[in-house]
Amino acid sequence: MARKDLRLAGLLAAEKIVTTRGIGAATYENVAREAGVSKGGLLHHFPTKRELILATFDNYVDVMRRRREEIRASLPEGRTSLVRAVVLTTFEYLDNPQNAVNAGIGMLVHPDYRARLSPIKRESLSALTDSGVRPELASAILSGLDGIWLNRGIVPRVMTDEVEQQVRREIIALVEQAEAEAEGDSQETGVRRA
Numbered sequence: 665m666a667r668k669d670l671r672l673a674g675l676l677a678a679e680k681i682v683t684t685r686g687i688g689a690a691t692y693e694n695v696a697r698e699a700g701v702s703k704g705g706l707l708h709h710f711p712t713k714r715e716l717i718l719a720t721f722d723n724y725v726d727v728m729r730r731r732r733e734e735i736r737a738s739l740p741e742g743r744t745s746l747v748r749a750v751v752l753t754t755f756e757y758l759d760n761p762q763n764a765v766n767a768g769i770g771m772l773v774h775p776d777y778r779a780r781l782s783p784i785k786r787e788s789l790s791a792l793t794d795s796g797v798r799p800e801l802a803s804a805i806l807s808g809l810d811g812i813w814l815n816r817g818i819v820p821r822v823m824t825d826e827v828e829q830q831v832r833r834e835i836i837a838l839v840e841q842a843e844a845e846a847e848g849d850s851q852e853t854g855v856r857r858a
Contacts, residue, residue, distance in 0.1 A: 671709045673699040678720045721777050743796040743846045748839050754809045797842045808835040
């Protein structure tokens with residue numbers, strides 16, 4: 665197995681173990697067995713368990729970012745295409761129970777995950793506001809998404825499925841409001857220039 669493939673196999677195996685059995689079960693032995701690689705090969709790429717866990721999180725974030733950009737590219741161009749892509753990507757991942765549990769529980773219990781999450785959240789808020797979404801609207805959208813992620817990681821869940829669906833509808837309504845405001849700004853700017 666090539667080095668890059670071995671590393672990816674280790675990441676995917678660690679993610680699966682964290683998702684299904686928790687971070688504590690992500691031992692080198694378990695991850696190597698799940699990945700079908702040697703423990704030594706795994707240690708070569710991830711000298712500490714902490715590095716393995718953080719690499720798993722970073723890979724997860726990278727996969728989500730790439731998917732968000734794929735979704736964004738499929739949307740009509742506009743200042744608010746990013747906010748819609750963020751929401752659709754999150755919904756897509758939430759609808760896959762494995763992803764939701766990984767993000768919800770993993771980020772709640774592992775301090776290194778939480779530390780890595782803060783700059784990502786700031787980056788997301790900044791990107792949305794830079795694309796023309798009012799800061800309070802961008803914050804409300806991201807907070808709603810975070811609430812659903814966290815709900816998926818809490819047992820028993822605080823939100824029922826019906827409440828979660830209502831929260832999703834409210835988030836979409838906020839996205840539509842951002843789109844309407846951006847459209848209004850475009851028309852107003854066009855009127856001023858005429």
